[in-house]
Amino acid sequence: MSGVIEGGWEFVIAAYTVSALLLGGYATSVFLRFKKEKARATNEVSG
Amino acid sequence: MRASSARSIAFVAFGVALLLAGSWWGLAKAPGEVFMGDVQRIMYVHVPTAWNAMLALTFAFVCALCFLFTNAWKWDNRLEAGMEMGVVLSLLLCMQGSIWAKPTWGVWWDWDPRLTTTAVMVFAFGGILALRAFVDDPVKRAVWSSVACIVAFVDVPIVYFSVKWWNSLHQAQSTPQTVSSAFHWPLRINAFGILFLWIGLVGLRARVAALRRRGEMAPPLTQKQPATGRAPITGGAV
Amino acid sequence: MNALFAAFRKDLLLQWRGRTQMVAIFAFGAAALLLFSFAIGPDSSALREHAAGFLWLGLLLASTLSLAESFECEMEEQALEGLLLLPASTRALYYGKAIANWAQLALLGMALVPVMVVLYDAGTLRLLSLLAVILLGTAGLSAPGTLYAAMTSQTRARQTLLPLLLFPLVVPVLLAAVKATSLVILGDPMEQYRPWITLLGAFAVIHWSIGGLLFGRVVED
Numbered sequence: 001m002s003g004v005i006e007g008g009w010e011f012v013i014a015a016y017t018v019s020a021l022l023l024g025g026y027a028t029s030v031f032l033r034f035k036k037e038k039a040r041a042t043n044e045v046s047g
Numbered sequence: 048m049r050a051s052s053a054r055s056i057a058f059v060a061f062g063v064a065l066l067l068a069g070s071w072w073g074l075a076k077a078p079g080e081v082f083m084g085d086v087q088r089i090m091y092v093h094v095p096t097a098w099n100a101m102l103a104l105t106f107a108f109v110c111a112l113c114f115l116f117t118n119a120w121k122w123d124n125r126l127e128a129g130m131e132m133g134v135v136l137s138l139l140l141c142m143q144g145s146i147w148a149k150p151t152w153g154v155w156w157d158w159d160p161r162l163t164t165t166a167v168m169v170f171a172f173g174g175i176l177a178l179r180a181f182v183d184d185p186v187k188r189a190v191w192s193s194v195a196c197i198v199a200f201v202d203v204p205i206v207y208f209s210v211k212w213w214n215s216l217h218q219a220q221s222t223p224q225t226v227s228s229a230f231h232w233p234l235r236i237n238a239f240g241i242l243f244l245w246i247g248l249v250g251l252r253a254r255v256a257a258l259r260r261r262g263e264m265a266p267p268l269t270q271k272q273p274a275t276g277r278a279p280i281t282g283g284a285v
Numbered sequence: 286m287n288a289l290f291a292a293f294r295k296d297l298l299l300q301w302r303g304r305t306q307m308v309a310i311f312a313f314g315a316a317a318l319l320l321f322s323f324a325i326g327p328d329s330s331a332l333r334e335h336a337a338g339f340l341w342l343g344l345l346l347a348s349t350l351s352l353a354e355s356f357e358c359e360m361e362e363q364a365l366e367g368l369l370l371l372p373a374s375t376r377a378l379y380y381g382k383a384i385a386n387w388a389q390l391a392l393l394g395m396a397l398v399p400v401m402v403v404l405y406d407a408g409t410l411r412l413l414s415l416l417a418v419i420l421l422g423t424a425g426l427s428a429p430g431t432l433y434a435a436m437t438s439q440t441r442a443r444q445t446l447l448p449l450l451l452f453p454l455v456v457p458v459l460l461a462a463v464k465a466t467s468l469v470i471l472g473d474p475m476e477q478y479r480p481w482i483t484l485l486g487a488f489a490v491i492h493w494s495i496g497g498l499l500f501g502r503v504v505e506d
Contacts, residue, residue: 008084008085008086008150009085011086011089011146011147011149011150012074012085012086012088012089014146015089015092015093015143015146015147016070016074016089016092018139018142018143018146019092019096019139019143022135022138022139022142023135023139023241023244026132026135026248027059027244027248030248030251030252030255031251033252033255034052034251034252034254034255037254037255037258037259037262038048038258040258040262041258041261041262044262044265115502167453167456168453170449170452170453171450171453171454174446174449174450174453175450177446177449178436178437178440178446178449178450181440181441181442181446182440183441187439190502190503190505191436191503193502194432194436194499194502194503195433195436195450197495197499198429198432198454198492198495198496198499199453199454201491201495202454202457205457205487205488205491206456206457208457208484209456209457209460209461209484210456210460212480212484213460213464
């Protein structure tokens with residue numbers, strides 16, 4: 001494909017936003033699960 | 048908190064910092080590319096994601112081999128974490144690829160061999176995660192997902208090769224591959240950013256897997272007697 | 286070797302005894318081919334062009350039924366444990382069952398060819414070439430299929446898990462078999478048939494090897 005692509009910033013923003021949301025969302029989910037499992041483990045030990 | 052968990056969180060933080068720096072550089076400072084214009088900037092996050100997705104799944108493959116050879120639980124924890132991370136990165140890769148394809152090729156999907164192989168990998172490794180959810184016995188779960196991971200990973204190059212061949216008969220390949228050397232820095236920074244991010248997340252996720260299994264295999268808590276003090280009902284005389 | 290023949294004979298016998306089920310699976314495959322034609326519409330040239338794809342999709346769908354069924358009897362009365370107690374290596378058990386599954390799938394494929402010829406006007410005289418594709422393609426389905434059927438038959442969601450695990454894996458088989466069959470039906474002016482057959486062969490060799498290596502771990506206790 002020849003020729004210059006004009007603009008296209010909305011696609012760039014979309015790509016970076018999707019990346020941030022997916023990675024951020026997954027990281028949050030891992031953190032939340034981590035907190036939950038640690039809390040459960042300490043409860044079982046003490047309870 | 049364990050030292051290893053603290054280190055994982057530090058890795059995640061460092062990774063995020065690198066990603067912010069690399070993305071800012073790629074978006075704000077680097078000049079637009081000659082033919083692609085500004086759309087090329089997607090590559091600063093797409094290429095690093097591609098490298099790391101492959102790395103994460105290779106890590107999972109190594110963990111699967113280690114588990115089958117050692118039967119040590121820690122390798123199953125890492126396998127679960129690595130596969131999950133690999134699926135997330137591969138899914139992200141497909142989404143980025145689709146967003147890049149629309150302004151470039153005019154369609155949302157152009158059957159590019161690398162992206163098509165990635166889509167197949169999402170289904171293949173996602174399926175193994177589904178398998179894990181349906182197996183209750185922890186030993187079987189670990190052995191079977193290791194076996195499945197090895198088979199799926201060995202299959203990846205075959206899938207890539209067959210799709211590449213299949214596609215080459217239909218369109219002349221001209222996917223822009225080279226990134227000019229002036230643009231290497233945002234790429235490298237983002238690549239290390241995602242690398243530290245996923246290593247940190249896998250560390251935490253493996254810990255989650257370990258804690259879950261401990262809960263699964265723990266001996267049952269002794270039952271307290273009911274408050275009434277009556278003996279529990281047994282079968283026998285009416 | 287004796288163990289392998291014994292295992293193969295056992296599975297073949299089981300298939301023979303369950304042959305009404307094989308007929309039902311064939312009916313399922315034929316019905317699938319009919320439904321595909323409804324998806325395209327009564328456009329003869331379009332149907333002919335895509336006939337190879339429909340054949341292999343139909344065969345793939347039917348294979349999940351026949352592969353899952355091949356482990357049904359092992360699940361009853363803990364027959365699998367009984368098998369493992371025998372002094373036969375798990376490798377012999379695997380290859381015996383995989384070969385039996387291969388035979389069943391190849392037969393199914395050959396039976397679906399006349400259906401394809403009639404529904405899509407997709408006939409050919411190059412029968413040996415077609416047979417080669419069917420044999421190599423079904424070999425590629427049978428090896429990983431047997432391995433995964435052994436796993437999923439012991440789980441809760443067995444009917445969904447087998448296709449879920451198998452389909453992404455056999456994408457190369459689908460691509461190559463459809464392409465090769467298409468060349469046989471529609472003509473092959475540029476001699477592309479041989480490379481696709483080679484790909485099918487390579488896939489089969491790789492997966493029959495690793496299947497044999499890994500099956501032991503899958504069924505051990």
